[in-house]
Amino acid sequence: MSSGDSSGASGTDEAGGGESESGANEFDFATPATDQSFENALAKARDGARLTVADATELLATGTASSGIDPVRKEAVLEAADRRRAEEVGDEVTFVANLNNNVTTACNTGCLFCNFKDSAHAFEADSDVEHAGFTKPPAESRAVVEDALDMGIYEVCSVSGLHPAFALNEEHHEILAAHGDPASEVNYKPPEAYATDPGTYAEQMDAMSVGGVHLHSMTPEEAYHAKRGTDWEYETVYRELADAGLDSAPGTAAEILVDEVRDVICPGKIRTDDWVAAIEGAAAAGLDVTSTMMYGHVETVAHRARHLKVIRDLQDRTGAITEFVPLSFIHQNTPLYRRGVVDSGPSRAEDELVVAVARLFLDNVDHVQASWVKSGDAHGLKLLNCGADDFMGTILSEEITSRAGGEYGEYRSFDDYVEMIAAIGRTPVERSTDYRTRRRIDPDDGPHGPRLGPRADGTPMLPDRQSGGEGAGGDATGTPPADADD
Numbered sequence: 212m213s214s215g216d217s218s219g220a221s222g223t224d225e226a227g228g229g230e231s232e233s234g235a236n237e238f239d240f241a242t243p244a245t246d247q248s249f250e251n252a253l254a255k256a257r258d259g260a261r262l263t264v265a266d267a268t269e270l271l272a273t274g275t276a277s278s279g280i281d282p283v284r285k286e287a288v289l290e291a292a293d294r295r296r297a298e299e300v301g302d303e304v305t306f307v308a309n310l311n312n313n314v315t316t317a318c319n320t321g322c323l324f325c326n327f328k329d330s331a332h333a334f335e336a337d338s339d340v341e342h343a344g345f346t347k348p349p350a351e352s353r354a355v356v357e358d359a360l361d362m363g364i365y366e367v368c369s370v371s372g373l374h375p376a377f378a379l380n381e382e383h384h385e386i387l388a389a390h391g392d393p394a395s396e397v398n399y400k401p402p403e404a405y406a407t408d409p410g411t412y413a414e415q416m417d418a419m420s421v422g423g424v425h426l427h428s429m430t431p432e433e434a435y436h437a438k439r440g441t442d443w444e445y446e447t448v449y450r451e452l453a454d455a456g457l458d459s460a461p462g463t464a465a466e467i468l469v470d471e472v473r474d475v476i477c478p479g480k481i482r483t484d485d486w487v488a489a490i491e492g493a494a495a496a497g498l499d500v501t502s503t504m505m506y507g508h509v510e511t512v513a514h515r516a517r518h519l520k521v522i523r524d525l526q527d528r529t530g531a532i533t534e535f536v537p538l539s540f541i542h543q544n545t546p547l548y549r550r551g552v553v554d555s556g557p558s559r560a561e562d563e564l565v566v567a568v569a570r571l572f573l574d575n576v577d578h579v580q581a582s583w584v585k586s587g588d589a590h591g592l593k594l595l596n597c598g599a600d601d602f603m604g605t606i607l608s609e610e611i612t613s614r615a616g617g618e619y620g621e622y623r624s625f626d627d628y629v630e631m632i633a634a635i636g637r638t639p640v641e642r643s644t645d646y647r648t649r650r651r652i653d654p655d656d657g658p659h660g661p662r663l664g665p666r667a668d669g670t671p672m673l674p675d676r677q678s679g680g681e682g683a684g685g686d687a688t689g690t691p692p693a694d695a696d697d
């Protein structure tokens with residue numbers, strides 16, 4: 212599906228949907244005959260009125276009466292969003308000194324957009340299947356975080372495959388093992404079956420929660436895995452994880468929160484209701500959460516709008532969402548692309564409109580993130596002028612986007628951040644994960660390094676290395692602290 216088609220704006224005056232050459236995914240939604248609906252939605256957005264799903268659809272499509280993105284109307288939407296950003300959060304652009312420490316790539320869920328995973332079968336002790344994945348036992352996770360703490364990080368962000376030997380704790384192991392055929396009934400095999408034991412989720416939390424670092428981990432999909440085969444509530448599971456050291460949860464696994472889209476791109480994942488229940492459970496357990504949307508594959512603009520409504524309703528109920536992170540689909544190596552279901556990811560114009568409409572629609576979420584991992588530095592900066600106010604984190608290691616074919620590197624130094632943000636006339640600010648602690652950075656007072664981490668003293672994180680420039684591959688970036696193989 213071309214990005215024009217995936218915008219879902221292909222209808223004329225009849226009910227139209229995204230048309231795919233393969234005919235695989237056609238979603239219908241009604242479209243109006245004139246552009247008056249777009250103009251009305253834009254006027255509401257400019258006035259600060261709460262937008263409907265129909266309004267968001269109009270803005271994302273720059274009018275649904277004709278196909279394709281209209282450049283003049285797009286600029287009007289971006290301008291409204293940039294103004295709203297300035298009113299709501301001012302000129303600061305935040306970023307966090309953080310490390311990605313993903314624990315394992317073993318996963319049998321089979322999401323068709325994902326190239327991060329490796330079939331869990333290949334990790335078995337008696338397997339001779341070659342794989343490039345990894346599992347880090349808790350002690351190794353701890354060592355990786357320890358090293359990064361010395362570099363000054365504030366946060367460790369950890370998202371993993373759903374390893375069949377993962378259980379919440381020993382009791383969960385016993386419950387899972389008691390099933391007649393645990394592998395097919397509850398996606399479970401005991402740790403002894405694998406070359407490397409991932410430990411329990413509680414042990415991994417305890418291991419990574421070291422020296423006062425903020426631990427951001429356990430997506431809704433992982434929380435589901437941590438309670439599979441039981442009748443435990445999400446809140447109970449998140450409370451136990453919090454007791455073991457978890458501080459906040461990433462709202463990935465959201466993809467598009469409309470089940471007819473999930474049926475196509477991730478039939479093995481939890482449904483929308485379950486994702487929402489998991490986030491509510493995390494919030495009830497006292498954790499902050501983030502929210503995401505992975506877009507630009509088979510969905511239409513109407514699905515994107517409905518997804519935003521799910522997030523806004525959830526935030527009305529919980530108030531626990533610190534940021535919205537648009538995840539631009541990286542298509543190159545993924546099954547969706549290789550099997551011809553899509554022929555690209557989203558266009559840059561679509562990226563800009565998603566950021567802008569998120570800012571305008573999510574009137575109860577303060578922060579919208581631009582990602583240099585997905586978009587690169589130059590376009591990432593552009594997104595900061597379309598409604599975004601956060602520029603992600605230093606991350607030091609990236610496996611999800613890079614494995615899917617992304618090419619924008621794995622690390623941005625504080626000096627790069629400060630130079631880039633100052634260059635667009637904004638104020639660089641180091642933040643905590645929850646945005647409550649912030650430090651404005653004087654661009655003239657370099658060299659720059661983190662100061663908010665428990666061991667941070669302002670020293671640049673990787674003094675001997677340059678971070679990757681625009682389009683730089685992994686080799687030109689700072690070497691990740693560790694990357695273990697089974």
Ligand SMILES: C[S@@+](CC[C@H](N)C(=O)[O-])C[C@H]1O[C@@H](n2cnc3c(N)ncnc32)[C@H](O)[C@@H]1O
Nearest residue numbers: 324325327370371430432463464505540541615
């Ligand atoms: C790789 S999973 C890891 C955590 C866990 N297995 C889960 O699904 O929640 C984290 C998120 O990465 C994002 N992701 C995966 N592949 C991607 C791709 N090709 N392009 C953009 N985002 C992707 C998806 O939003 C996914 O939910």
Ligand SMILES: Nc1c(NC[C@H](O)[C@H](O)[C@H](O)CO)[nH]c(=O)[nH]c1=O
Nearest residue numbers: 307311368536582584585603604644
């Ligand atoms: N956008 C991506 C992120 N964002 C997460 C942030 O770095 C940070 O953890 C969050 O803002 C909470 O403070 N992480 C990735 O690994 N890859 C991305 O594309």
Ligand SMILES: N[C@@H](Cc1ccc(O)cc1)C(=O)O
Nearest residue numbers: 370461462501536538611612
């Ligand atoms: N790790 C995810 C992104 C992510 C993680 C945590 C977040 O809070 C937000 C986004 C990816 O690379 O796609």
Ligand code: SF4
Nearest residue numbers: 318320321322325372
């Ligand atoms: S997105 Fe997560 S659950 Fe889906 S295949 Fe990838 S690692 Fe597994």
